Amino acid sequence: MEPVRFTFLNGSDIEQLELSDSEVLGAVEQGLRAQGLGETVIEPRVHLTPDPAFNGHFNILRGYVAPLGLAGVKIVGDYVDNYKAGLPSEMALLNLFDPRTGMPLAILDATAITEMRTGALTALGARHLARPDAKVLGHIGARATSYWNVRLLDRIFDLTEIRVHSRRPESRKAFAERLERDLGKPVIVTEDWQSCVEGADIVVEASRLERPEPLLKTEWIAPGALVVPYGTMSAVELSLTDVMDKIVVDDWGQCRSGQFGALRAHVESGRLSEETLHGELCEIIVGDKPGRERADETTLFWHRGLSLSDIALGAAMLAKAEERGLGQKLRFS
Secondary structure (H helix, E strand, O other): OOOOEEEEEOHHHHHHHOOOHHHHHHHHHHHHHHHHOOOEEEEEEEEEOOOHHHOEEEEEEEEEEHHHOEEEEEEEEEEOOHHHHOOOOEEEEEEEEOOOOOOEEEEEEOHHHHHHHHHHHHHHHHHHHOOOOOOEEEEEOOOHHHHHHHHHHHHHHOOOEEEEEOOOHHHHHHHHHHHHHHHOOOOEEOOOHHHHHOOOOEEEEOOOOOOOOOOEOHHHOOOOOEEEEOOOOOOEOHHHHHHOOEEEEOOHHHHOOOOOOOOHHHHHOOOOOOOOOOEEHHHHHOOOOOOOOOOOOOEEEEOOOOHHHHHHHHHHHHHHHHHHOOOEEEEOO
16 A cells, blocks of 8 residues: 655745735635535534633634535634734644545645635625725724735725724734735724724724623714624624624524624524524625625624635645645655
């Protein structure tokens, strides 16, 4: 029997791939399209909390994308105090397998994958649910996924006003400086939540709260705006869903269950249910349901993160790494 080998892509390999914005958006959209066509399997994520004293947990995401011929499992740590040790708050590994035999095909440093695919999901949701002329973004949070939210939203909408806020002054300042450098346009650093989001065309809430706290007020949301809340701990008021004309999620199966999520209380209270849900983003992408239909529609897109996006982006990275001769072949057996 020939030795079984698999590909390992580390963080340096992935950085050298230099994926373009279009490549990131295209890969994630491919996963969503497969989901909309019924060509995927998504298992709701599960969590492991080793010890509450560590102030963090692991998310385990599992899925299968038939058109790509790949099954995958991603394990990502979510530790909000990691900045104190100079570490990213989210670090991850993606494992890809042959779904026909179970043979391991690849292991990828999925830290950047998590950041990119989260931003791509935000941006693709906005493409279908925000006003086409949206120009003002209010973004809460400065974690690594936040960068890709803003970068890819700007790619689609060519924003004229970007406002950012986060809990720590040093983090929001550094975040704004990075965005200004990479996007080539000014970024407004705000001192509070209200001045960041009030009246914005697109509002993204990606805060890092230790416990649910309604810091984002419903009254600040302008008619016709799109709101994208995806914090692990909810930062929105229960009344937020009351003002929405459409509520869209990435996967209702995982949104309706589990202990975490920005709209967990809305599901548990019955405000968000199959009856009040407009649909999943994948249904809009394949044309089964409409996206935004009127300029004055106020919309909400809640995404918890899809294993399919990880797998699709991982597959795109593997293909490009093969072309560029990057990565290592490791012996499994």
